[in-house]
Amino acid sequence: MTTTTADDAAGDAHARANVFRLALAQALAGANAAVIFATGSIVGATLAPSMALATLPISTYVIGLAAGTLPTGAISRRFGRRVAFIIGSGCGALCGLLAATAIVMGSFALFCMAAFLGGLYGAVAHSYRFAASDGASATYRPKAISWVMAGGVFAGVLGPQLVEWTMGYWPQYLFAASFAAQAIVALIAMIVLSGVNAPPPPPAELAAGRPLLDIIRQPRFIAAAVCGVVSYTMMNLVMTSAPLAMKLCGLTVSDSNFGLQWHIVSMFGPSFFTGMLIARFGTTTMVAVGLLLEAAAACIGLSGISAMHFWAVLIVLGLGWNFSFVAATALVVETHRPEERNKTQAFNDFLVFGMMALGSLSSGQLLSSYGWDAVNIVVLPLVALALLFLAASTIAKRRAATAA
Numbered sequence: 001m002t003t004t005t006a007d008d009a010a011g012d013a014h015a016r017a018n019v020f021r022l023a024l025a026q027a028l029a030g031a032n033a034a035v036i037f038a039t040g041s042i043v044g045a046t047l048a049p050s051m052a053l054a055t056l057p058i059s060t061y062v063i064g065l066a067a068g069t070l071p072t073g074a075i076s077r078r079f080g081r082r083v084a085f086i087i088g089s090g091c092g093a094l095c096g097l098l099a100a101t102a103i104v105m106g107s108f109a110l111f112c113m114a115a116f117l118g119g120l121y122g123a124v125a126h127s128y129r130f131a132a133s134d135g136a137s138a139t140y141r142p143k144a145i146s147w148v149m150a151g152g153v154f155a156g157v158l159g160p161q162l163v164e165w166t167m168g169y170w171p172q173y174l175f176a177a178s179f180a181a182q183a184i185v186a187l188i189a190m191i192v193l194s195g196v197n198a199p200p201p202p203p204a205e206l207a208a209g210r211p212l213l214d215i216i217r218q219p220r221f222i223a224a225a226v227c228g229v230v231s232y233t234m235m236n237l238v239m240t241s242a243p244l245a246m247k248l249c250g251l252t253v254s255d256s257n258f259g260l261q262w263h264i265v266s267m268f269g270p271s272f273f274t275g276m277l278i279a280r281f282g283t284t285t286m287v288a289v290g291l292l293l294e295a296a297a298a299c300i301g302l303s304g305i306s307a308m309h310f311w312a313v314l315i316v317l318g319l320g321w322n323f324s325f326v327a328a329t330a331l332v333v334e335t336h337r338p339e340e341r342n343k344t345q346a347f348n349d350f351l352v353f354g355m356m357a358l359g360s361l362s363s364g365q366l367l368s369s370y371g372w373d374a375v376n377i378v379v380l381p382l383v384a385l386a387l388l389f390l391a392a393s394t395i396a397k398r399r400a401a402t403a404a
Contacts, residue, residue, distance in 0.1 A: 012136055012137050012140045015132060015133065015136035015140060015141075015144045016140075016144075017197060018131065018132060018134075018196050018197055018198070019132050019144050019147050019148060021192050021193065021195055021196050022128045022129075022131055022132050022148045022151075022193075022196065023147055023148045023150060023151040024151065024189075024192050025085070025089075025125070025128060025151070025189045025192050025193050025196075026125060026128050026129075026148050026149070026150075026151030026152060026155065027151035027152070027153075027154035027155045027158060028155075028158075028185050028188060028189035028192070029088075029089075029092065029121060029122065029124075029125035029128075029155070029186075029189055030125070030151065030152050030154075030155020030156070030158075030159065031155045031158040031159035031162055031182075031185055032092050032095070032096070032118065032121060032122075032159070032182050032185055032186055032189075033061075033122055033125075033155070033159070034155060034156065034158070034159020034160060034162075034163075035159055035162055035163055035178055035179065035181075035182045036058070036061050036095075036115060036118050037058065037061075038159065038160060038163050039163060039167075039175045039178060039179075040055075040057040040058045040061065040115060041054050041055045041057070041058055042174075042175070043057065043099075043103060043111060043174075043175055044056060044057045044058075044108070044111070046174070047102070047103070047106060047107065047108035047111055048108050049108065053108070055364070056112060057111055057112050057115040058115070058360070059357075059360060059361055060112045060113075060115040060116045060119065061115040061116065061118050061119040061122070062119060062353075062356065062357045062360045062361075063116065063119060063357050064115065064116040064117065064118065064119020064120045064122070064123070065119040065120075065122045065123050065126075065353045065356070065357065066119075066350065066353040066354040066356070066357045067116075067119070067120070067123070068088075068091075068119060068120040068121075068122070068123025068124060069123045069126075069346050069347075069349040069350040069353055069354075070346050070347070070350050071123075072084050072088070072123050072124050072127050072346055072349075073127075073342045073343055073345060073346020073347070073349075074342075074343075074346070075087065076127065076342045076346075077201065077342035077343060078200070079200050080198050080199050080200035080201070081127070081131050081134075081196070081198035081342075082193065082194070082196050082198045082199075083200075084124055084127070085124060085127075085128075085131075085190075085193040085196060085198075086190055086193060086194060087124070088120065088121050088123070088124025088125060089121065089124075089186050089187070089189045089190035089193060090186075090190065091117045091118070091120040091121040091124070092117070092118065092121035092182070092183070092185075092186030092189065093183045093184075093186040093187050093190070094114075094117050094183075095114045095115070095117040095118035095121060095179075095182070095183070095186070096114075096179045096180060096181070096182035096183025096184075096185075096186060097114075097179075097180070097183045098110060098111075098113060098114035098117065099111055099114035099115070099118075099176075099179035099182070100173075100176045100177070100179040100180045100183070102114055103173050103174070103175060103176040103179070104173050104176055114179075121186065123349070123353065126349055126353070127345065127346075127349065128148050129145045129148045129149055129326075129329055130145075130329070130332075130333065130341065130345045131148075131196070131198060132144040132145055132147065132148040133145055133330075133333050134198065134338075134341065138334075139279055141330060141333055142274075142275040142278035142279055142283070142326070142327070142330040143275030143276065143278075143279060144275070145275065145326055145329050145330055146271045146272070146273075146274040146275030146276075146278070146326050147271065147272075147275065149268060149271040149274075149322070149326055150268060150269075150271035150272050151268075152264070152267060152268030152271070153264075153265065153268040153269050153271070155268075156261070156264035156265065156267075156268060158185075162178060162181055162182065162185070163175070163178050165181075166178045166180075166181045201339065201342075208339040209336075209337060209339040209340040209343075210337075210340060212343050212344070212347060215335065215336055215340055215343075215344050216344070216347060218335055219392060219393040219396040219397070220331065220334065220335045220393050220396075220397060221332065221335040221336075221344070221348075222389060222393065223331070223389045223390045223392070223393035223394075224287075224328050224331035224332045224334075224335060224348070224393075225328075225332070225348050225351050225352070226385070226386050226389040226390075227287050227291065227324060227328045227331070227386045227389065227390055228324075228325060228328035228329065228332070228348065228351070228352045229351055229352050229355045229356075229386075230291065230382050230383060230385070230386040231287075231290060231291060231294065231320075231321055231324035231325045231328060231386070232321070232325055232352050232353075232355075232356050233352075233355045233356050233358075233359040233382075234294055234298075234359075234378075234379045234382060234383065235267075235294065235317055235318070235321040235325075236356050236359055236360060236363075237359045237360075237363050237366075237375060237378065237379070238297065238298070238301070238313065238314075238317055238375060238376070238379065239260075239263060239314070239317065240360060240363045240364075241363050241364075241367045241372070241375045242256070242259065242260075242263075242310060242313065242314060243256040243260065244364075244367060245305075245310070245367060245372040245375070246259070246307075246310050248372075249305045249310075249372070251307050251310065255307045255310070255311075256310075258311065259307075259310050259311045259313075259314045259315075260314065262311065262314060262315050263314035263315060263317065263318045264318070265318070266314070266315045266316075266317075266318030266319045266322070267318035267319075267321055267322055268318075268322065269322075270319060270322045270323065271322060271326065274286070274323060274326045274327075275326070277323075278326070278327050278330055283327045283328075283330045283331045283334065284327075284331070284390060284394055286323050286324070286326075286327035287323070287324050287327040287328050287331060287390055288390060289320075289323050289324075290319075290320045290321065290322065290323030290324025290325070290327060291320065291324050291383045291386055291387055291390075292320070292383070292387075293316055293317075293319055293320025293323065293324075294316075294317060294320035294321065294379060294383055295320075295379060295380055295383045295384075296316055296320070297312075297313045297314075297316040297317035297320060297379075298313075298376040298377070298379035298380055298383075299376075299380075300312045300313050300316060301313045301372065301373075301375070301376035302373055302376050302377070305372065332344065332345065332348050333345075363375070366378070
């Protein structure tokens with residue numbers, strides 16, 4: 001057995017030991033996010049001084065998500081990923097406790113603060129997928145990322161059920177018990193993550209590595225970041241617009257809930273095999289397939305407004321997001337050295353979730369001003385742009401290989 005093969009085997013064994021805990025933590029963190037998305041606008045409408053501010057808690061959550069990415073990378077780089085994970089879970093527990101307190105006190109400002117803390121927790125949780133790949137071989141890396149993302153399937157079930165089980169427990173303060181339960185779930189996640197083997201990097205590693213600017217100027221990183229941004233932002237744009245669009249088209253809340261449930265399944269369910277597809281066909285191919293599926297979802301949205309059309313849009317959209325985002329994540333991991341991982345991954349997530357925050361804030365305006373067709377039309381040129389960046393980086397990589 002060669003040294004490289006032995007190192008790969010040791011790295012894969014380390015990654016496998018962490019994957020189960022990270023996937024479970026992903027499910028628990030996703031459940032926390034689901035509680036916020038399921039109840040945030042309803043609580044906001046109750047507490048806000050104006051109905052125009054009802055969705056501000058959701059927007060505050062997304063802003064927290066973007067704001068937490070760079071600090072997560074800095075903490076991971078200085079103290080190790082496990083410390084960042086535990087701090088993130090602590091933010092999740094505080095989110096639940098403060099949100100429950102805000103509902104009891106009738107404080108809209110405190111509820112928005114709680115949602116921001118929930119966003120910080122979400123930012124840390126999004127780094128779990130990168131942590132799964134630490135030390136893994138090139139073959140196992142996409143599988144590890146994919147398995148952690150699969151935790152989202154259970155989050156899609158656990159989160160709504162948590163609300164269903166607890167919403168009526170304290171009738172005079174609707175959803176206060178749900179957020180108290182959310183705090184408990186975050187504390188359970190903290191216990192799970194305390195067993196993750198992710199020690200602080202050695203001092204020599206902290207001083208090593210290329211400057212961030214040199215890393216992010218690589219055509220491969222630029223393509224990965226652009227594809228990740230387009231994949232997530234377009235998915236979020238269509239997903240957040242669809243329920244209101246369905247209502248405006250005369251469809252029922254049950255129709256909307258059915259579509260969103262299957263959307264969540266299609267977002268995370270394929271993760272059980274996406275890693276194998278990436279290993280078989282390559283990251284570039286799977287990113288392209290995912291982006292094309294998102295474009296196909298937009299075309300379906302333009303073809304009709306029946307319940308079946310909306311359901312098909314949401315299912316195909318979720319599948320496209322899974323393929324493109326998981327593969328784009330694997331592509332980012334290919335662009336940096338081990339000692340550069342925290343700062344590179346944090347910067348990538350800052351771009352992805354920063355743009356997602358802008359998209360989230362503008363989706364309502366786009367839908368109300370220009371309609372459902374406009375939401376779908378916006379997807380097409382941006383997907384085309386991402387595919388151009390992907391093709392350019394692939395050509396550049398082949399030329400570099402030929403020159404070598």
